[in-house]
Amino acid sequence: MNALINLLLFLLPILSSFWIAQTFNPLSSYQPLQAVDGAALYKKQLTNGNEAYLQVINLGKMHIDQITGEVDNMGLKEGKYYQGEGQYYSPFFQNKLFSEVTDEYQKLYANNVFSMINCSFFEQYQSSTQLSFPIKLNGVVITGGTSPYGPIKKPKDKYYNNIRLKTLVWDDKQAYITDYNQASGAPLNQKAVKNAIVTYRYSDHPAKVLAQNQANKYQVIGTLNKDGVKGDELLLIMTVNQATLDEAADLLRKLGVKGDIITVDGGRSTFLFNFQKGNIIVPQLSNLQENPTFRHLPHYLGFRKKSKNQVAPKISIAQPIGKVLPKKDQPYLILWRDNFDGDVSIKLYDGNKLIQNISSRTASDGVYEWTPRISVTEGYFIRISSRKDRNIFGQLQL
Template identity: 35%
Template sequence: MRAPLAALAVALAACGGAPAPEAALPPPPALPVGLGERLAEAGLVAEPLDGADGYGLAEVRSDSGSFLGQWIDLRRVEVRQVMGEVEPGSDEPSAFHPEAPSPQFALVDPAAVVAEAEGDGAFAVLNGAFFETPGVPTSQLAFPVALGGVAVTGGSSPYGPGRPGAEGERWARPLRALGLDTLANVADYDPATGAPLGAPGFADAVVSYAPEAHPARIATRFHVLGPLDADGDGAAETLVIVTSDGRTRIGAAASVLARLGVDAGRMLALDGGASVLVRNRRAGTLHEPTSAGGRSPQWLPHYLVVAPR
């Protein structure tokens, strides 16, 4: 039987009074210096979700929709790749590199990647490269990836420049390589030579579509990335990542990047749709990869971890 309210009040008084009030919430994070002004000049409204030296995360609203924006100063913050193990004996000829194979990579539970990354102090975890066969234990990646100066896969997608499934003008546009170094390097990719993989600034790199060549022409979730010279010294030290919420087409995310000052000719898109993962140490899981039928989470073979250097 519950005690009457009066009796409960007496009991509390006897114990020294009412319970202490809840601790005040921490103040909202601050965006990197100069970013608020850049957003305002671009006509964008931002609600900060996380901030640290060299890193910022915000919900960004424009006239076309709502997006997540991440700003990564690569001089202070690294973006490292986490990949599933290669299945022994699975090497096949690749489609986009003259020498690299196209092996099968194990799909990895995102919860395991997040737990290890956050245990090491990471700011965020995202999904990375396109892959061919979701929902099975292993998969080939769609396009080349380099680690430590070595192309670990040359990709196997039927959709890309010169491939049998690539019909139409947009497929003639080159793939682009994103170098993950102390500067944000983006360059057109040459499947005949593998360049620029392995060159300075591209020892660790991911190859993918330009936004305008992305195969999904519908409203869904997208990551669009690009380099930004935020301090005006001539070097693009900042990597900007814009993630759409599923209600707009890819051009809307690319438009937000362009309004922030990113050159449209240096943007690229990572895997989108059901694969999209955005996990932040402070804001939690903002996007989760989903399996067939809407079940969560989908396991993935390739992740990007954003962490202090």
């Protein structure tokens, strides 16, 4: 009898968990819109005719691309958050029209594309803009951030004197959200961290802190472990069209997210694109003028399947609005987009004359920090070429 009782006591938690799993499905109130191997998009009807859109991204099967506009100005010593105020650069990135970005992304990756969202907060509403907080792109910290609403010496509101910014870090297996240290740059200063964005915990967003938690368009992000192996392999992105940040975060909590929840750029800039459904939420026109100010954004995240590419290899470089001339002994970011895994070479030319071999071999990952040791003359151009096929190249006119 004692053996039977012990067996029942052992089995009870297992049976209870199984029964709960069978009777409660947190996604049961969501309408599936698209599912591929590694990602899914759902829609949930909220009160008063509002909607929420949930993306579930499995990082073991999906790849995340960070897409920025080209550099218009390096913003030398203007970075406030990476390794101390004024210790790093904070470039002005050209704002890119959301439709142009999605078109280019689909041309590069065809049917592998799943979705795209806008991401980092930005500072200026003009042709190019600085980003609010640091970003690491494929191993390179590309901006130190300039936001006046954060833990700097003189923030615009005293609430932000001591807030703790958060970092979303991801690789090809998992993602996690952790504290950011603006004095050391951790975790972005770690070599193992290749891609990361710094942003607010949802509850520290100025819309909640300073604007009475108003309902608006928002994007909140959390991570989740569903395979039983250590590490959160799922990235959950919730996009709401009219809700408070608390309500948006609560939707993720109900799906099982237990750790930190962050928010990225929202409001009138909010953008959600899906390959099958098209533009679901698009940035709005400005109420103050006819120009589509909020439709041009500086930083996006694209999500695509890791399977082999289905289109011809290509290198894409768009010319920024103003030509930025690299300066001797000062850092300069070379940015491009491509759709192949092989290495590239980067060279500086004056017409047909080779001026400098900037890098004979570097990864085709879209970013290279160059500090020229020579004077660069207007009219030179930078050529990025595939190492496998020199006929595959892109050029940036200086």
